[in-house]
Every structure is written in C-alpha cells, then in structure tokens.
Amino acid sequence: MLLAPLSRSVVHKASRALLVTRCQFSITCCCRAPELARGSYSKVTGVDLAHFRSIVGNNMLTDTTDMQPYNTDWLRTRQGKSAVVLRPHTTQQVCQILEYCNDRNLAVVPQGGNTGLVGGSNPVFDEIIVSVSLMNKIISLDEAAGILTCEAGCVLESLDAMLSDKGLVMPLDLASKGSCQIGGNVSTNAGGIRFIRYGSLHGSVLGIKAVLADGSILDCLSPHRKNNTGYDLKQLFIGAEGTLGVITEVAIAVPPKPKAINVALVSIESFDKAKQIVVKAKSMLSEILSAIELMDDESVEMVVKQLNLVNPLKRSPFYMLIETSGSDYDHDKQKLHTFIESVFNDEILIDGTVASSIKEMKSIWKIREEISNALMIDGRNFLHFDLSLSLSNYYRIVDDLRNKLPACTALGFGHIGDGNLHLTITSDSEIDINSYVLEWTKRHGGSISAEHGLGFDKCQYIYHSQSQKAVSLMSNIKKLFDPKGILNPYKTLPL
Numbered sequence: 001m002l003l004a005p006l007s008r009s010v011v012h013k014a015s016r017a018l019l020v021t022r023c024q025f026s027i028t029c030c031c032r033a034p035e036l037a038r039g040s041y042s043k044v045t046g047v048d049l050a051h052f053r054s055i056v057g058n059n060m061l062t063d064t065t066d067m068q069p070y071n072t073d074w075l076r077t078r079q080g081k082s083a084v085v086l087r088p089h090t091t092q093q094v095c096q097i098l099e100y101c102n103d104r105n106l107a108v109v110p111q112g113g114n115t116g117l118v119g120g121s122n123p124v125f126d127e128i129i130v131s132v133s134l135m136n137k138i139i140s141l142d143e144a145a146g147i148l149t150c151e152a153g154c155v156l157e158s159l160d161a162m163l164s165d166k167g168l169v170m171p172l173d174l175a176s177k178g179s180c181q182i183g184g185n186v187s188t189n190a191g192g193i194r195f196i197r198y199g200s201l202h203g204s205v206l207g208i209k210a211v212l213a214d215g216s217i218l219d220c221l222s223p224h225r226k227n228n229t230g231y232d233l234k235q236l237f238i239g240a241e242g243t244l245g246v247i248t249e250v251a252i253a254v255p256p257k258p259k260a261i262n263v264a265l266v267s268i269e270s271f272d273k274a275k276q277i278v279v280k281a282k283s284m285l286s287e288i289l290s291a292i293e294l295m296d297d298e299s300v301e302m303v304v305k306q307l308n309l310v311n312p313l314k315r316s317p318f319y320m321l322i323e324t325s326g327s328d329y330d331h332d333k334q335k336l337h338t339f340i341e342s343v344f345n346d347e348i349l350i351d352g353t354v355a356s357s358i359k360e361m362k363s364i365w366k367i368r369e370e371i372s373n374a375l376m377i378d379g380r381n382f383l384h385f386d387l388s389l390s391l392s393n394y395y396r397i398v399d400d401l402r403n404k405l406p407a408c409t410a411l412g413f414g415h416i417g418d419g420n421l422h423l424t425i426t427s428d429s430e431i432d433i434n435s436y437v438l439e440w441t442k443r444h445g446g447s448i449s450a451e452h453g454l455g456f457d458k459c460q461y462i463y464h465s466q467s468q469k470a471v472s473l474m475s476n477i478k479k480l481f482d483p484k485g486i487l488n489p490y491k492t493l494p495l
C-alpha cells in the first residue's frame with residue numbers, strides 16, 4: 001500500500017483548469033432522423049442583417065470562417081449553417097434582437113461557451129446564433145451574504161478565480177470550466193464534481209434575468225436566499241436549454257472557499273467494493289466529502305495511452321478519486337486517514353495514495369478530467385451516455401455491453417457519489433447501440449440524461465425518463481413562453 005504522508009502545506013485547492021482542446025475525430029452520435037425538416041421560419045435577408053447591425057454594430061459575424069466555431073459543437077458532431085452570429089453587449093440589445101426575430105419569425109439558438117455535449121448550442125439548420133459571450137460583467141458581490149450577481153457570459157473559471165481572492169468559491173466545477181459560461185451552466189443545469197457537496201443549481205441559483213421570445217424581460221433576479229412569493233419561475237429556466245428565453249443575468253449563492261483540501265486516489269478490485277467505498281466515504285467523511293469519482297481501468301488506460309499521463313497506482317480494475325474540503329486541516333487530514341485505514345483494513349481497497357502537494361493533487365485530478373479529451377484524441381468512433389442509475393445498477397450496464405459488443409471497448413467513469421455514470425463505447429466501426437442503452441436505463445428506473453440535458457441528440461427519448469403528462473405540460477409551458485417556437489427549435493422537447 002502506497003500512502004503518501006499528508007502535508008500541512010496542502011491547504012489551497014488545486015486549480016483543475018483544463019485546456020479544452022478541440023481535435024479531429026469521428027463520433028457516432030445519438031442523432032435524430034436525418035430527414036428532419038426545417039421549420040417554417042423565415043430566412044435571414046440583407047434587410048435583417050442591416051437591422052441587426054443597427055442593434056449590435058460590429059458585434060455581428062457573417063463570414064463563414066468566422067462563424068465556424070459557433071456553427072460547430074465541441075464534439076464536432078454538428079455543422080450548423082447559420083448566416084449570422086449576434087454578440088450583444090446588453091440585456092437591452094438581446095430584447096431588441098428577440099423582439100425583431102419574433103416579429104419576423106426568425107429562429108434563434110442561444111449560445112454560451114459552446115461546450116454542451118448534446119447538440120443543444122448549435123443551429124440544426126440556419127437558426128441565428130445569439131452568443132452572450134460579451135455579456136461578462138460582474139454586477140455585484142455581497143461578500144458577507146455570499147451572493148454573486150453577474151452577466152450570463154461570465155466564464156465559470158474566471159468567476160471562480162475572482163471569488164477565490166475573496167475567500168469564496170463557485171458551487172459548481174466542471175472540466176470545461178475554462179470555456180463554459182454561467183448562463184450555459186444554468187441553462188443546462190450543469191452538475192459536475194462539486195455537486196455532491198453543494199447540490200444542484202436548482203438550489204444555488206437565487207435569481208435570473210431572462211429575455212423572452214417576444215423581447216420582454218422576465219426579471220426574477222432576487223438577491224435573497226429565501227423568497228416564497230408565488231411560483232418560482234426562475235426554476236423553469238434552470239435546465240431549459242435555451243428553449244424558454246435567453247438568460248442575461250444570474251444571481252447565485254457562493255459558499256466560503258474551503259481552507260483545507262485533500263485528494264486521494266485509491267484502487268479497487270471490483271465494483272462491489274467501489275460501492276462499499278461510496279457508502280463508507282459518505283458516512284465517515286460526511287460534511288468534508290467534496291468529490292467522489294469513479295474511473296474504470298479502461299478509462300484510466302485511455303488517458304495514460306493518449307495523453308501520456310502517469311497512473312501513480314498499480315493497474316487495477318477500478319480507481320476512485322476522493323476529495324475532502326473543510327476548514328480545519330488537521331481535523332480533515334485525520335478523518336481522511338481514518339477512513340483510508342478503515343477501508344484498507346476491511347480489505348476494500350487494493351492500494352492508495354494521498355496527494356502531498358498541489359502539484360500531486362492536480363495530476364490526480366487530471367487523470368479524471370482528461371478522459372473526454374483522451375477519447376477525442378483516440379480518434380475512433382465513440383458513443384457517449386450520461387446516465388443516472390441506482391448504485392446497484394451503476395456499473396451493470398458497462399458489463400452488459402462488454403458481453404454484448406465484444407469488438408467494442410466500453411468505458412465507465414463519472415460522479416459515482418451522485419449515481420451519475422458517463423458510459424462511453426468506442427469502436428473501429430459505427431456503433432448502433434443507442435436505443436438499447438436508453439431502453440436499458442429506462443427499464444432499470446434510471447435517467448437518460450443526468451447532467452448534460454437532452455439538446456438535439458436526445459430530445460426524442462424524453463419519454464424514457466418523463467411521463468406523457470409531464471411532457472405535455474412542458475409543451476404547454478413552451479407555448480406560453482414562446483408561442484411561435486423561435487427559441488432553440490428542435491431541442492429538448494420531442495417534435
């Protein structure tokens with residue numbers, strides 16, 4: 001057993017910044033039928049462009065090369081054909097744009113950092129792209145109350161860095177944080193690695209300002225943690241994937257930055273033992289547990305092979321990354337040691353290491369956070385699923401697929417503490433396993449999208465996780481907010 005001594009100097013959280021690189025690869029994605037017809041929206045004319053220029057001035061792109069990064073998604077599975085990208089600076093400009101588009105019946109796709117993984121942030125046909133990237137101002141920070149109000153285009157990592165200087169922290173953290181924006185995070189109800197500690201954005205987001213399809217403003221920007229005054233409309237926008245309005249401002253609760261961080265990587269011989277670790281970590285580390293991530297051998301080998309990262313442990317079937325964040329270094333260190341000793345004595349883990357420096361913490365986190373990049377570099381076809389499953393079913397689907405598809409490689413990793421599995425299947429040939437996996441998930445009572453949303457790729461499968469009644473109510477809400485359906489058509493709800 002390799003247990004490095006804990007160092008008192010490790011009191012700051014290692015930055016888990018990831019350079020989100022984009023590279024060439026091929027992917028089989030869960031697409032809609034290719035025969036999907038363009039909705040009966042108007043087409044952008046020269047008169048429209050002149051009008052948009054009068055609103056946003058030069059913050060408008062029409063050159064195909066300039067628009068390419070906006071028309072294409074992070075996974076490079078989408079190739080929209082938008083004729084114009086609008087980059088407003090203010091909520092007022094967004095109002096003017098949407099009012100005009102609604103009158104002219106022009107379809108719009110709101111876009112943030114464009115890191116979404118379900119084809120939600122790009123045009124399916126020629127929808128106008130409204131990018132909020134230039135709306136990136138901090139509006140206010142109430143340090144005493146821990147409440148940040150900012151514009152939707154603020155990049156998550158920049159917000160975290162700004163807060164860090166004030167002894168505060170964003171309540172969410174994703175591997176895409178160098179590019180994703182708070183408006184996009186709220187619109188996807190992003191989960192990520194701090195979810196186990198700070199919970200869902202449905203709890204952390206205190207208010208939003210959004211521009212509705214007709215150009216009117218819905219101001220629900222409450223700066224209060226408690227506000228029981230009628231229906232909580234902002235909740236509808238959290239996870240609406242740009243189908244109900246364009247979010248322009250967000251108020252969010254920002255907790256104190258933990259003073260003591262510890263990161264451990266352990267290896268385990270079976271999934272059954274990984275489950276035992278989850279249960280024990282939650283009970284023994286309780287309030288200081290800030291992340292618990294699972295990676296199988298195939299996932300770790302992918303980063304080792306493609307990115308030359310070093311696995312500090314002997315090769316084994318499973319690995320778990322466990323992070324604690326608290327306010328008392330000695331107390332936390334003692335708790336983590338007691339936990340690791342306990343699972344070691346119970347023969348639950350094979351091996352483990354505790355980071356003794358920020359550099360070591362970063363390299364442990366890098367193994368987990370670079371899996372998506374490594375898959376892109378690998379270059380084979382891959383299918384990615386983001387499932388919520390009970391702990392007892394969590395890894396069964398991976399084993400099942402290995403038996404069913406012996407020629408493919410199935411990888412399982414993810415936020416095991418929240419029951420969120422990122423299942424990826426890679427293959428040299430095209431893979432057609434989408435329906436099988438989603439049916440399997442439905443049969444086992446899971447959710448077909450734990451945190452990435454439905455976007456374009458998965459909206460036709462909504463009934464796997466929602467009832468007819470629920471989807472019918474959602475369609476009515478969509479009609480109420482956006483009667484002409486100009487906002488992010490072909491996404492989230494089934495056609």
Ligand code: FAD
Binds near residue numbers: 186188191
């Ligand atoms: P975009 O991709 O631009 O848009 C996403 C959706 O939101 C689209 O439907 C878009 O129309 C809509 N939208 C964007 N901005 C607005 C706005 N201002 N108003 C209205 N609608 C808007 N996700 C997780 O949940 N957890 C993870 O751990 C995680 N890890 C990731 C790791 C990597 C390497 C990558 C590439 C992605 C990861 N994601 C993860 C997915 C993605 O980063 C999140 O969904 C993120 O919240 C998207 O934010 P964005 O600003 O890039 O939004």
